[in-house]
Each structure stands twice: as structure tokens, then as C-alpha cells.
Amino acid sequence: MKLLIAIPAYNEEKIIQKNIMEICRFCISHMAQYDWSIVVADNNSTDLTQSIVKRVSQKLPRVIYMMVSQKGKGIAVRSAWLKNDADIYCFMDADLAVDLEALPRLIAAIADEHYDIACGSRYHKESRVKRTRLRKIISLGYRLILKIVFHLRVKDAPCGFKAINRKVWKEVLPKIKSNEWFFDSELIIIAEHYGFRIKEIPVAWEEKNEKGRKSRVNILPLSIEYIKKVLELKKRLSNKI
Template sequence: MQIPGHPRVEIVVPVKNEENDLGPNIRRLREFLDTAFPFPAEVCIADNGSTDATYEIGMLLASELPGVRIVRLEQSGRGRALKQVWSASTAEVLAYMDVDLSTNLNALLPLVAPLLAGHSDVAIGTRLAKGSRVVRRPKREFISRSYNLLLRATLSAHFSDAQCGFKAIRADVARELLPLVQDTSWFFDTELLVLAEKAGLRIHEVPVDWVDDLDSRVAIAKTVGEDLRGIVRLTRDLGRGRIDLEPIRQVYGRPRILDPRTAMAARVLRFGAIGVLSTAAYALLYLVLRQGMPAQVANLLALLITAVGNTTLNRRITFGVRGVEGRWRHQLRGLVTFGIGWSLTAASLWLLHTAVAAPHQAVEITVLTVANLAATVVRFSLFQAWVFDDDAPTIPAFEPPTVLENTRSN
């Protein structure tokens, strides 16, 4: 039974050529909302480019069922449909779900309740968290997990499931974020979540029960290609400072850490994590290069390649420097620190070969790894005091927030 006066929820169901599933599943959704959902809710069928009887069936449903309406878009694209309907909605919380209702509807209240209470800004259903119960084909399971790992590696995403068709967002937050989202298709979800996370918004995750739709219309190869292009574009735009999230961060984002000691500790941890990654990459490169060249040459090339990557990652992640301004200056300064690191490892390698005529490669790797870790301490000191000193903020822009209250002015 619906309780009058509570915040209103609008659930968008994007569809394209779904004449078989649309009728029974919209009736099932509407019945659930009328009998088991405590807030007044509307359902909007967003038909994007159907060429079968989907739109006509949607019109009949809208005329038959109170609280159901339909919007017709001539162009296809799930993201396009969601962006148009959400932008025009008067509801306080905006949600969407796939027409196949693969996600158990009992997860709807846990999804929207934190948004209605003002505790969270965005909410997602996740099939990859502890507590989820999922039935789907191994191929799709592998693709989903691989995709989310890729997002972690390329965009530093922390949410667990980007593509589950079960999400919600507060309308005031959506009005700020939607104009920044460029994708109109399947990457829309990912782009929205990444921007929300980068703006410091609170993303609530709900483990869901989910059953794979065997009649899914998703073209996997095409979707994967579009997603990869979207990741490249979004990574480039964020790296070059083309997306201004600061206004959203100022109003909705959680405050950054103000304690310099805590900020420094977090900066050291991030630098250390990048250092471990760089050291592993260096060791692998050295082993590969050593097969066809002398030890000193292999050492120099491996260090040079990883130094460029190390400076790039630390510039963005550890010291929070964004955009292209100063990038080459930072790389040149980073190469100076590389020179110091190279001198330490080269000296260690020279001493080893002086003491042992033909050391085993495992011994070489051990000595070089220890020397490289020692050089890491020197690099951090130089990064902190010189390499990024002219641009880096006092508190890193990527400082993980610890304060739960936000700074909303509304």
C-alpha cells in the first residue's frame, strides 16, 4: 500500500523491440509497486527506436494501468532514453531497470531507500558483491568480471558492477551529472558512475538476486567495442581536465581530509602501491630485454620505460595534478629522478658483476629489485619537494574522503 506524501520515484524501463516481454513484465512491475512498495511510484516505458509492436503495446499499457506512461524516441540507445526521461522527470528519485526483470524486485526498496533518506546520491544493484545470488552463463560472467577489473585498472573505479541494469539516482544530482555524460548507448551507465565517483558522490551498492535472460538482445562483441572506446575517451577527457566536476564536488561531494598527517599517509600509500606496480613491471621488462642485450642496457631501458609510466601515475593519482598544463615539465623532472634511480641500480649491478664473474639472473633481479626499492624512497622525496611542487595542491585532489556528511546547500 502506498503511503501518501512520501517522495516519489520514477522507474524508467528502456525498451527496443520487446513486444513479447513488455506486457507481462510491466504488469508484474506495476503490481509489485502497488502491493509491496511503500512509496508512490511511476513507471515510464522509454521506447527507443522499436520497429515492431513495442510502442503500440506500450500505449495500451499506459491507457490500461494507472501510474504507467510511455515516451517514444525515434533514435535508439539506452543512454539516450534514460538521459531524456530523467532530465524531464519531476520525481525525487530516478531509477531504471531492464525490461526482462532479471533482477529480483525485492531489491528495489533497498536500492532507493538510501536516496530518499538523503544518505546516498547514486545506488546500483551489484551481481559481483558478497550476498548476491546470480544465475548466468560462464561467458557473460567472465566478460562482466573482466570489464569491471578493467575499469579499476584504467579509471580507478571502486564500484563493483557497472553494467547491472538496476540503478537509481537522486534527481537533483542527476540534473548536475547528466549534461556531462556523453555516451548514449551501453557505456552510459559506466560513464555516469565514474563521473559520480570522481565528483565525490556517495554510491550505494545493493547485492541482488539476478537470473540471466536467455533471450537477451545485447550484441556482446559490439557492446564490448563501444565500451572500450568509451573507456579510452573518458580516460583521455578526465586526464586532460576536459570535464569540470568541481561545481558538483563543491555542492554534493564529501569534504576532503583536512588533517595533513592523514593526507600524507594516504599519499605515501598510493605512491607505494604505484611503486610496487612499477617495480614488478621493471622486473618483467628487464627479464624480457635481458634475453637479447647486455645487463646494463636492459636495466637502462627497463628503468626508462617504467619511469615514464611511474611519473604519469603519480602525477594523477598520488599528487592529484590534472590537465595537460605542466605535464612535460613534470616528465622532465621525473626523468631526473629516474637518473638517480638508474645510478643506484647501475652501481649495484656493477658491484655485483665485480664481485661475481657470472651471477645467476635470479641474483641480478634480487639485487636490482632491492636497489630499485631504495631508489623509490629518493623518488618520493623528490616528487614531494620538487617534481610536482609547483602544481600539486596542499591536500591531494584524490584524497579518499572520511567525512560522511556532505556539504549540500539545499
């Protein structure tokens, strides 16, 4: 069974080699039953991300470098998924905020339990989460908005740790419009709207703040953008997309 792991990246020279190697070591030890590969979808980085990943890919054939000229997490993940063939498509954020110990369970939910989507949930009772109080408050508010607007059952739509099967790849991915951070939520909202089976799994999640690495997330503008996207998607779903 072919497993593709997409890693969206933009100016990640501080962490990308270390984290790719960590994923590879983990997959060799714990994911041997899958024909796995890693696609680093580079959003046209201006630092050394490109050269670092290309150098790693020359030594490790399971690592693939892919340039995505348009910026945005959503377009990076979508491009990596659409341009590569697999049975299961997964993505995780480049900073590995989610501990890799959750990866086998994420993939098994699709491969063995036959769910359509599996996603990490920081609200699962078994999850261990380290994040700032501000982010906790904003996350709870966003979760409430999604529940009110879409009656969403999934508790953590924006968590950057997800896997999908080919049916979702074929039927849901073409309906997704967001090229940015809202991609995570849009995937879950549309899939649930159309009745796809979704399983949330527990994760160990920790905000990463490596020295010299700037956060890609500006909380206030992003929160406002999310609200706009929520309203736009609600309108689209009401019009049956």
C-alpha cells in the first residue's frame, strides 16, 4: 500500500533537514508495511530550504523535492497530493508539532479501520498538548464557530496532521478552494458535509519555537481571515458548491 507524506515548507532551513531525517528514521522503524515516500512541497522559499532538501533527496530516494511557486500551505499540500500517486495521502507540518508516535495510528485508521479521513485532535481526551493560553482561547472560539455554523462534529478541524484515502482525494480535494491555512478546516468541513467517515486520534502536540525560526502564523489577521473563509464556505455549501 502506497503512502505519501506531504510536508509543506517555506523558509525552513533551520529545521527541515533534521525533521526530514527524523520522519525517515521513524518510517523505517514503524511504517515498514507501507511503501512510503515523503514529498517536501516548497512554497518558493527564499532561504536554503531548496538546496537542503535536494541534497537530502539525493541521498534518500524516498524523499522528493517539489517546487510550488504559489505561496500557501493549502496549495502546497494539494499540489503534492495531486501530482503523486498513492493509496493513502498524509500531511504534517514541517515543525513536527505533532509527535510522530501518532503516525501509525493515523494511517491505520484508513488502512485497517477503513475510515475516509483520519486527523489529529488536540481535544481528544488522550491527547497531550502544550500551547500558549492565547492560542487555547482562540482555538476554543474557532471550534465553537465551526460547531454553530456547520454543526461540525469533528473537534479539531485545523490540526495540521491528517490523512485521506483515494475516494476523498478524488471527490473532496477538487472542491477545496483555500490555498492558505484554512485548507485544513475546509477539507474536514466539506468531507463531513458529504458524509465521509472521519476519525479523530489523540496526539502529543507542542508549539515549536526553534531559535532563529520565525512563526508563520500571525494570530489576529489569521483569525479574521478564518472568519471570512467560514462565511464564504457556508455560502458555497448552501449553494451545493
